[in-house]
Amino acid sequence: xxxxxxxxxxxxxxxxHSVRKYDPAFEISQEELKSMLSEATLAPSSSNLQPxxxxxxxxxxxxxxxxAIANNQEQVETASAVIAVLGDKEMYKNVExxxxxxxxxxxxxEVNMNRLIEGTNKTYxxxxxxxxxxxxxxxxxxxxxQLMLIAKDRGYDTVPMGGFNKEQFVEKFNVSERFFPVILxxxxxxxxxxxxxxxxPLDDVLIDFx
Numbered sequence: 001x002x003x004x005x006x007x008x009x010x011x012x013x014x015x016x017h018s019v020r021k022y023d024p025a026f027e028i029s030q031e032e033l034k035s036m037l038s039e040a041t042l043a044p045s046s047s048n049l050q051p052x053x054x055x056x057x058x059x060x061x062x063x064x065x066x067x068a069i070a071n072n073q074e075q076v077e078t079a080s081a082v083i084a085v086l087g088d089k090e091m092y093k094n095v096e097x098x099x100x101x102x103x104x105x106x107x108x109x110e111v112n113m114n115r116l117i118e119g120t121n122k123t124y125x126x127x128x129x130x131x132x133x134x135x136x137x138x139x140x141x142x143x144x145x146q147l148m149l150i151a152k153d154r155g156y157d158t159v160p161m162g163g164f165n166k167e168q169f170v171e172k173f174n175v176s177e178r179f180f181p182v183i184l185x186x187x188x189x190x191x192x193x194x195x196x197x198x199x200x201p202l203d204d205v206l207i208d209f210x
Contacts, residue, residue: 016152017157017193017194018158019194020192020194022079022191023189023190026188027080033056033081033187036150036151037147040143040144043143046091048099048102049088050094051088051089051135051136052086052087052139053088055173056082063077063082065172066082073161078188080156084181085143085147087139087181087182089132089136090178091124092121092125095117096117099116140183141182156189157189161186162184
């Protein structure tokens with residue numbers, strides 16, 4: 001269900017709120033979900049290594065089981081889909097495909113391609129798991145926010161959820177050791193408005209102009 005009216009980015013940002021009450025009969029096609037995810041992956045990432053992976057959960061029985069893992073949050077079961085965003089701790093293993101793709105697209109020459117591949121392979125494998133998880137988590141946050149704005153622009157509602165049992169999720173969905181769950185995003189059609197919230201005044205969060 002593509003939105004028919006073109007809105008500015010500022011309008012989409014201001015209209016997006018976290019929704020927890022969804023129409024369980026409303027469906028979003030796999031084609032539409034893939035389109036939103038594809039657009040979301042235009043988000044930036046460290047060294048363009050794109051350390052995110054997605055599991056899209058639409059099956060009703062599976063959503064019901066996931067609800068138990070996600071602290072019994074109703075939206076897990078009633079939303080059209082739940083998108084699990086995973087981080088990739090071994091993102092450097094993507095480097096050849098990433099930079100060769102840029103080279104073949106004409107975005108860089110072969111010398112720079114080889115230099116970037118060599119530099120990545122010398123740096124990232126030496127970083128600790130914790131450092132690489134932090135990088136992947138940060139980048140997963142970027143793609144997640146982009147996905148939620150894209151969904152709102154297309155007329156859908158979302159809510160991000162960090163409150164779920166990650167160990168049980170890994171076991172349930174057979175997540176390999178290379179990946180780790182970061183966040184769940186429910187997406188669907190609201191049947192009840194979101195609780196509106198306020199934000200701290202800018203003066204409270206802007207430390208200084210220097």
